[in-house]
Amino acid sequence: MKENRQRLAVVDGIRGCSLLGILLANMLIFQYGIWGKDELHLYAPSAVDVGAYALTKIFVEGSFLPIFAFLFGFGLIKMKESLQEKGLPYRRYFVRRFLFLMLAGFLHSTYLWEGDILFCYGAIGFFLLLFVNRKQKTVLVWGVILLVISAALSYGSPADAPYDKQKLEAYVKETMTVYGSGTYAAIKDHRNNADPLGLSDVEYAGMLFMAPVFVAPMFLFGIYAAKARWFHEPDRERPFYRNGAILCLLPGVVLACAGYVWRDEAWSGTADVLGNSLLAFGYLFALAYVFSQAAWSPWLRRFASVGKLSMTNYLMQTVICTTIFYGYGLGLFGNIGVLAGILLAVAIFAVQVAGSHWYMRRFRCGPVEKLLRMWTNVSFSGRPKEKVAVGRGVTTSA
Template structure:
């Protein structure tokens, strides 16, 4: 009995390590993708010609589009769904009403996301995660098969929305050009208040209120697939014993990785095709799954003292703190109230800067984790979720096991 318990605990620790390492790896890709937005803006990153790029910048920009963009945020979504399901199981095992605790967690993520987006940067994803969490409560007690079917159907629908002409009409192209020219001036040399005013009021797409509201309402539908896949994987207890499951992950890697890379490469090479958006969205999700299973295959084979695992794991354990700090660091580097390097350093230098920032975060994260166990934002989130100064759930014998 004792040996069986030790085995379960050992497998649980290995699962947590692998999941943390994959989460940390995804944060590196997210930083590289977001670096384009920090440098050129949400719209400017796809209009690189406005920033006089070098041939190297153009080449690496295409490489980032294929290898990174649209494929690392889905990894984070998958892990969010996976962690949500595991947290539910943990709360149920303690006799706690899981919906109450999860709802508090989602509410704080939503609040953090709104503040992050309003005060610092338009590329926030935390608010969407908070909203998505409430929607996922509808699926959390469903069978894995149901989650997978819904995820596949929504993935196809989402990818289908990418079909259509990729060419702008003349008026839209002129409007976008003027917006980017103004953004270079304001974001690179403006004060905090000037940048805020530009972010809140400038609209290159000339959208009215109705389309924006519709986008917000339907956002959970677009985001749901990878969250659902993560929940299904947790329900099926994948990654519980990564060493024994490596053959499965190798097969899935060989299935998803080449398919995702092929589709995204075709999307970039034939960007004018009406199918380009379909290939980019669909390929992005397939490549994300390929990366997940590749890491699940590779990481267990490395030594427990591996520097690679330690670096990714440290960042992954404090992913929320590190994600927000990336915004603080990069807006300070590129915006006018900081160093004002907006649109000036190029794509290649931006990639090198991403690696430097990530390396520093890995070192700091390892030190903070050894000393405090949680990052500062993670501790606040846990304190709010559990209404506990220790940031830990307290078993409640009087509470029912479900809500």
């Protein structure tokens, strides 16, 4: 039981830390919009902000969302094992869970913010059902294959991009005005109806069709890690974590830096994909190593509390930041700079760490997590109805 609590604390701690990375990356979207964050020159940034932007792009933006994806895949296997121990048909529970995420993501992206990941996670979940019963070697091979394909598809010059550059810049300039001073209705209409790229319906459909190729590898690696029991006994796996961090961090940094510095080269997209994946693994292993050394420290418990409330905290980040930056709130969209945004993200996360720790000392589950459990388990208590044997070959609900 002690080892199980330690395992859960380490995984929840990693999830909690990844929320800081996600907030730092998303702060660019909150401040400049999902399309404007890559057109920073239109906001006339200072030299300090250009440097802060480069550091965020290299070390944060592409590497923390993959960690969250990894943990999602890892959690699926743990949930499957728990349901099977109770004699329950895990697939129907998964389907209900994925539908909840898609619904929450749809509402989140439609009514609050364009940077949602929940809908994508729910949709990719149905694809992952193909792999939850596969052997760990099979899952690993498919993860590597899809990673190689996504790296290959990322090869190409920015000049080859299919969208209209002038149309995109006009969209970003309009976004500055609408998001910075518009009403809630105006911002919602712009987010849901304005077309930033000028692509045809077929081109948009093609982008959606190819999306799983780019996002699926880290989900599959998470499934593999759960099957390979990477976090089953953190104390004994500490050398594995240390060696993994050493092997992944340096080449990850080199590739991510090269992809950013030489971003006009055809190979930069491939370097980004591989570098971000290696950085994600490097961060994962480094955090696992640190937390396995300090498994019972008060700081780990605080980060673990953030991880246990991951959906609630993720959605609260949206509410807080859109209120700060959008016109119906403080209207600071595009005004405070990248460095100030980083400091603001750290401050918001610090409040979430303290608030999550306070909350988890009084309650067992976050409000959004409670709704997810109620929906998934079709139970007001949020707990699945366990099956127990009452006779030979007969089971009933406990």
